[in-house]
Amino acid sequence: MRCVLDCSSAVAWYFDDEASQNSERLLAAILKDGAVVPCLWRTEFVNVLVTAERRRRITAVKRREILRDAESLPISVDQTAPSLAHLADLATEYRLTAYDAAYLELAQRLALPLATRDRDLIKAAKAGGIRLFCG
Secondary structure (H helix, E strand, O other): OOEEEOHHHHHOOOOOOOOOHHHHHHHHHHHHHOEEEEOHHHHHHHHHHHHHHHOOOOOHHHHHHHHHHHHHOOEEEEOOOOOHHHHHHHHHHHOOOHHHHHHHHHHHHHOOOEEOOOHHHHHHHHHOOOOEOOO
16 A cells, blocks of 8 residues: 655664564555655655764665665655645644654645654644554
């Protein structure tokens, strides 16, 4: 099943201490059906890897390997920009960052389940009637 993919779920594929059976099921589902992300996903994903490299959690070689792999995944970047007011309203209503509100808005607009490991985003999705990807 296609879903909206949050960065927190994607990075779990690349860090052994974050991997789980759910993350493996999510990866299998995305390889089969694809995923969609807001345009900020790419920047957020790179930031996680650069930060991990700075903290010596991964090497530069590993970072480049992960980026090549991520580029090959069937992930579509949504090009529709929600209104600033709508993002602010979602962030305020559900007590989210504007970044997390972008994932919530996309799942809401496309009527797709949301794949996330972020507790606040899970809580907001449940409160907003958005399905969560459960593998």
